[in-house]
Amino acid sequence: MAVSSGPVTGSLRRDDGLLRRIVTHRADYAYVLPALVVMMVVIAYPIWFTVDMSFYKTPASLQLRDRTFVGWKNYHTILTAPAFWSVTLNTLIWTVASTFFAFLLGLGAALSLHREFAGRAVLRAILLIPYVISAVAASYLWKWLYHSDFGVIGALSVQWGFTDKPINFLDNIHTALPSLIVVNIWREFSFAMIMLMAGLQTVPEQLLRAAQVDGANAWQRFWHVTAPHLKGVSMVTVLLLMVANFNSFIVPWLMTGGGPAGASDIWITHIYQIAFGRQNWGLASAYSVILFIVMMCLGYFYVQALTRGDKGRPE
Amino acid sequence: MTRRNDPKGPVKRLSAMSAAVRTAVITGIAITPGAAMAQEAIDLSKWSPEYVRSIAGTGKFDTAAECAKTVPLDYTGRVSVWYTGPADAEPEITKKFDKEFWEAFKATYPNITVEAQSIVYNDLLDKLRTSLLGNAGPMVVRLQILGGVEFAAKGYLQPLKPEDVGYTPAEFWPGAMKSVTYEGATYGIPTNNETMGFIYNAKIFADAGLDPETAPATWDDVVAYSKQIHDKLGIAGYGMVAKQNAGNTPFRFMPQMWAYGGAALDENLDAPTLQTVGLNSPGAKAALQASYDMYVRDQSVPVSALTNTQAENQAPFIAGQLGMMIAHPAEYAKMVDLAGKATGKDKEVADEVVANMRYGLIPAGPDRRAVVFGGSNIHIVKSDYVEGGMDEMGAKALICFWTSPEWSTKLAWVGSNPGNLRGFQTEWMKERLDTIKFLDVTTSMLPSGIPFPAIAEAPEIMNIIIPDMLQNALTGKMTVDEAAEDAAAKVEALLGGM
Incomplete structure (x- = not known):
């Protein structure tokens, strides 16, 4: 069976038409057609539907078929609402802080576990627990650890004399978001650890030895030998963490519901509330489209990072 | 769908009576609603723990006979219904009565085919919204007290009054009737009500x-x-x-x-x-x-x-x-x-x-x-949005059965109260009061109940x-x-x- 009908060369020019390329590679496209159709149905159609819906007013008292076209009004409403900016700030803090510290902690754990020592396998398994545990279970676990009246952390802090009364983690507008970020970092650092441990396998041992022979100290070996080799995997890890954090829902929703007073409300929880709490599908769709654009930008960088060095390869 | 009897006779009679009965409730005059003319009157103005105890077990009710006046017992048809049935963690008695209800309905209306789906509380509204968009809803749906307003506002529900199934509005709490009234029309019947x-x-x-x-x-x-x-x-x-x-x-x-x-x-x-x-x-x-x-x-x-x-x-x-x-x-x-x-x-x-x-x-x-006046109401979905078409008589038979004094009491055994006020006169209400501690206190709050605003x-x-x-x-x-x-x-x- 022919896999490709035409000669495959590295000289296919960029100005070749899409149609011509499809004709040339018709067999290849035929193979992926079923998958493309499925993706059109389950991905492309919902995206189109959401974009379309974002231009309509959909009050709770009307059926969707009775929606009214309002143009860009939903976008205007979003961008002029004070809540948008506070939710966006919360989202940025949540995403950047979670990503940065999860990566940093994951890197530390990966470097520690890269060396041989007794009990390494056990420690690696233990450090993987936060990643494999369900987000729902983790949220409830941490909710009780943090509980402002009967939480374990609060009780220990009182018992050990650090505080007079239990620390208010989740019921305070200044501490709720940082407390949730800690939970998120705890859940995600294992992922960074796994990725970076895989990356560390690619660092040539002889380079590290040569650097050591040349008198480089531990920091210099890390900075000048290890870090450059981790650059690719680090970029992918950071982008995946950012995408995951922008889309985070379970932890903030279950632990605080976006509260108190919106202090831990991030984009996804806000969109969920508008859609399912207020039944305002048009506004929620407009929010989702904005989030989609942000995610696409991140996705672009992710693909760039993944395909770096692929440009010279034949199609 | 076969229709073998004209149900309008008794409904018309009860409708005519309902206005007088409603007036009686509002003014606090003792009333004897609906079909229970032989029973002692329920006086909402006397409502208290002692009063609730005093009327419990004073009435005898024949559910089949009452519902037969609306839908003949030999009616042949079908009904599809969505509701939130007992969860695994709920007491055995709740599961027992749920099972007995469907068995009793089958025994009373052997020629009505029932397609019942129990859907967990948190999923029911979303599932109903989605199915209605695709014209694939059930004929009958029971929703938490304010759940129906959204669907009534959107035009998914068919007007449904207690009179349509052989009862009168006076047989239900005024607060409960407010919760099924949207822009002056009634879109459901209370199945159970509770106050904290x-x-x-x-x-x-x-x-x-x-x-x-x-x-x-x-x-x-x-x-x-x-x-x-x-x-x-x-x-x-x-x-x-x-x-x-x-x-x-x-x-x-x-x-x-x-x-x-x-x-x-x-x-x-x-x-x-x-x-x-x-x-x-x-x-x-x-x-x-x-x-x-x-x-x-x-x-x-x-x-x-x-x-x-x-x-x-x-x-x-x-x-x-x-x-x-x-x-x-x-x-x-x-x-x-x-x-x-x-x-x-x-x-x-x-x-x-x-x-x-x-x-x-x-x-x-x-x-x-x-x-807060809590509870649930039962509704009929408009024919256009029902999968497989509507059988109105089948739907009404089920609703009459569900909102009867007997079953509105039994199905609300542990956590609620009968939506039909005559349920308070049943022997089962007496049994509940004897076995459920403090039930008389919580039921005595019912007259103070205010439903949330019935708007979308x-x-x-x-x-x-x-x-x-x-x-x-x-x-x-x-x-x-x-x-x-x-x-x-x-x-x-x-x-x-x-």
Whole structure:
């Protein structure tokens, strides 16, 4: 069976038409057609539907078929609402802080576990627990650890004399978001650890030895030998963490519901509330489209990072 | 679909009677509703724990005979229904009655094919919304008390009055009938109704120097008692619930707001227009101030109130660390269950709490005594949106059966009460009162029940705007005045279609 009908060369020019390329590679496209159709149905159609819906007013008292076209009004409403900016700030803090510290902690754990020592396998398994545990279970676990009246952390802090009364983690507008970020970092650092441990396998041992022979100290070996080799995997890890954090829902929703007073409300929880709490599908769709654009930008960088060095390869 | 009898005869007769009966309820005159002319009259003006006990078991009802007047027993057809049936964790008796209900309906209407789907509470609304978009809904759906408004507003529901299935509006609580009335038309029939009570730990009251046998009479008392308990014992006095995006929050805050004379709109009036915003009224601000006083000034309620649902109050209550809270009729059974699961020293404490558990009426305020009128209603979906077409007679037979005195009592056994008032006269109600502790107290709150406003925007007002208002005030993000005005402005904008 022919896999490709035409000669495959590295000289296919960029100005070749899409149609011509499809004709040339018709067999290849035929193979992926079923998958493309499925993706059109389950991905492309919902995206189109959401974009379309974002231009309509959909009050709770009307059926969707009775929606009214309002143009860009939903976008205007979003961008002029004070809540948008506070939710966006919360989202940025949540995403950047979670990503940065999860990566940093994951890197530390990966470097520690890269060396041989007794009990390494056990420690690696233990450090993987936060990643494999369900987000729902983790949220409830941490909710009780943090509980402002009967939480374990609060009780220990009182018992050990650090505080007079239990620390208010989740019921305070200044501490709720940082407390949730800690939970998120705890859940995600294992992922960074796994990725970076895989990356560390690619660092040539002889380079590290040569650097050591040349008198480089531990920091210099890390900075000048290890870090450059981790650059690719680090970029992918950071982008995946950012995408995951922008889309985070379970932890903030279950632990605080976006509260108190919106202090831990991030984009996804806000969109969920508008859609399912207020039944305002048009506004929620407009929010989702904005989030989609942000995610696409991140996705672009992710693909760039993944395909770096692929440009010279034949199609 | 086969129709073998004209049901309009008895319906017409009952409809004619209903106006007089409704007048009687409103004026507090003793009435004998619907088909139970032979039974002793139910007088809502006398409603009290003693009265509820006195009428229980005084009536005999024949469900099949009553429903036969609407749909003949040999009717051949089908009915599809979605409802929230008993969950695995629910008591065996609930599951038993659910099973017996379907068996009894099959025995009474052997030629009606039933397609029943039990859908968990949290999924039912979303599943119904989705299915209706695809014209794939059921003929009949039972929803929580305010769930139907959205669908009535969107035109998915068929008008449905008690008269349509052989009953009269007077056989149901006026508050319950308000919850199925949208823009003057009736879109459903109440299946069960409940109101919450106020539970407290008598030992904590005694230890704090309060009368252990007297529940706080007013909300001002709650504020004072909560402070006294906290100051003397170092534990939380009142179990406030103020979580954002949580239905538990308005169920506990609105009774307080109504008691002080406030309201979300004007749902506290006998004839609400639902077009006036009441969240910035002096009464609403007074209620918010009382919450502020407990949370911020006195710090006498759980710090975790801002992230607590009612479920999170159960643990401190059974551990003897919480003095009082608004609670569901089934809360006693829950506490007994929790005590049964406790071990060692925890069990000693839990058993002591159960022994000292007391139910009282929800406190009154300067304006009134009030509680949220809860429960469920049953609806018929318009033919256009039903998968496989509508069989109206089949649907009405099921609804008549479900809302009968017998089955509206049995199906509400543990956590609610019969939607049909005549259910209170059944032998099964007597059995419930004899076996379910404090049931008489919680049922006696029913006349004080106020349903949430029956408008499509009510879920947003109750579950989002009001909890936001509370959190804005309690976190200090806004003053009490600012929080109330902010919430009122949001409701104004919402009702204005912005």
